[in-house]
Amino acid sequence: MKTKCCDTHLSEEEAQELLSQNGISRTKIKTSILLLLSKSKKPLSASEIYQKYGPKNCDISTIWRTLKQFHEKGITREINLGEDFFRYELKDTQDEKDHHHHHVRCRNCGDIKQLEECDLSAFEKMFSRLGFKKMEHYLEFTGICSKCP
Amino acid sequence: MKTKCCDTHLSEEEAQELLSQNGISRTKIKTSILLLLSKSKKPLSASEIYQKYGPKNCDISTIWRTLKQFHEKGITREINLGEDFFRYELKDTQDEKDHHHHHVRCRNCGDIKQLEECDLSAFEKMFSRLGFKKMEHYLEFTGICSKCP
DNA sequence: CAAATTACTGCAAGTCAATTGCAATTAATC
DNA sequence: GATTAATTGCAATTGACTTGCAGTAATTTG
Structure with missing residues (x-):
């Protein structure tokens, strides 16, 4: 069984390019968050990203602001999997045909x-x-x- | 188009019966919450129930405890529709075939x-x-x- | 039906995800 | 390289949801 339909492993250059295309500054943190999201096999929460990137390297509020910005630009999708917080995943560049309920x-x-x-x-x-x-x-x-x- | 597949408008007696069947005390608040959920055309959030039932008549923590209990007993379903809070809806008594994603x-x-x-x-x-x-x-x-x- | 037990409720305090104002810093622009 | 605009850290804040405790109401039991 295929467990991931769209593998979008970004290189550092591709990540920075994606930022520029969306009018976002190419900072180390933003690039890293994109890379983390692209490498992950499951959507990540803000605190998971915070843990992975290193609490010493960046403030959690910066993670939040970045995730919000990515979401506004349509770079990522914000989803809830029945937990009491959101998870974030990169969108495929193509048409979006995900999501689903009654x-x-x-x-x-x-x-x-x-x-x-x-x-x-x-x-x-x-x-x-x-x-x-x-x-x-x-x-x-x-x-x-x-x-x- | 049918917009609701399962109309479960409970009478007050049916609501109280449902409580008893699940080993829950037949209180005014719990009965009222069941009735509100059964009458609603969409899943309700805790604060919506709080507003509808009347902030003077009951504390929000009681709403939360009740919703949690209903969920544990399998009376209701807890869902997130992309908002930053959960909504609650009555389950049909029959087999549960709702829910969906990739x-x-x-x-x-x-x-x-x-x-x-x-x-x-x-x-x-x-x-x-x-x-x-x-x-x-x-x-x-x-x-x-x-x-x- | 009244006493004893158990569940429920209100109030207040607390947790945790997510947001925001402000001043300092870094990236983009010219 | 200097100016401007975006980004970041820190601290304080909001709002959803939880919990401890003491008082009250519902259920059980004799």
């Missing part, structure tokens, strides 16, 4: 509608063959609704 | 694996017909992996 939320006005179920039991059967138990899944759609710009 | 997370050890994409573009086309723009979706699977009890 809700539609307007990212502008916050309106949320519940949807009918989507049958993903076939996936769950695959997981049970891999030894997983008590599978659950979560599907969410987000977008900008017709009332919003 | 990660598998073990709820015991926290191990997270990324998965291949799942094509839900057909759904997104449906949304664009409804006037939605910039659709994104999030799919997450959770379960107990083979290394865990």
Whole structure:
């Protein structure tokens, strides 16, 4: 089984190029965060990045500001995996086709509608063959609704 | 389009019965929270419940304790819709087939694996017909992996 | 049904993720 | 290389969520 669909291991030069393309200063910290995200096999939390980069080398507030900036520029995706904090992952440069639930939320006005179920039991059967138990899944759609710009 | 697949409007008696079935005291607050959740068309946050029930009638910590208890008993589901807080919704009494993303997370050890994409573009086309723009979706699977009890 | 036990609640204090103001520092621009 | 704009560290702050404790209400038991 393929466990990662998009391996985006950035080189230091590519990371710096990505910063420049988005009008962000090429600092050591920002470059390092990009590299950490690109090397990680799972989305990272701010405190994980803080631990990996070294608490002596940088303040946690800088990590937060950087993650917020990356998110605003669309470089990363901010996701919650059922924990009480967010994780961050690099987006592929291509079209974004990730994310999924049985809700539609307007990212502008916050309106949320519940949807009918989507049958993903076939996936769950695959997981049970891999030894997983008590599978659950979560599907969410987000977008900008017709009332919003 | 059906926007809610499972309408579970509880009566006051049904709500109290649900509490008893789960070994929870039939108090006014707990009953009211169940009714609020069952009447709502979207999952509610703790502070929304607090506002609706009335800050004079109950302390926010009681709401939190109640939501936690409901979750532990499996009465409700705790979900995050990209906001920085959780929302709560009643589960259907039947089998749970909600939830979704392109990660598998073990709820015991926290191990997270990324998965291949799942094509839900057909759904997104449906949304664009409804006037939605910039659709994104999030799919997450959770379960107990083979290394865990 | 009244006493004893157990669960629930309010209040206040605390934790932790995430944000922000300000002054010092570094990178980008000219 | 000097000026300007962005970045950073530090400290204080917000807001979601938790917890200890003492008082109160619900359940149980005789």
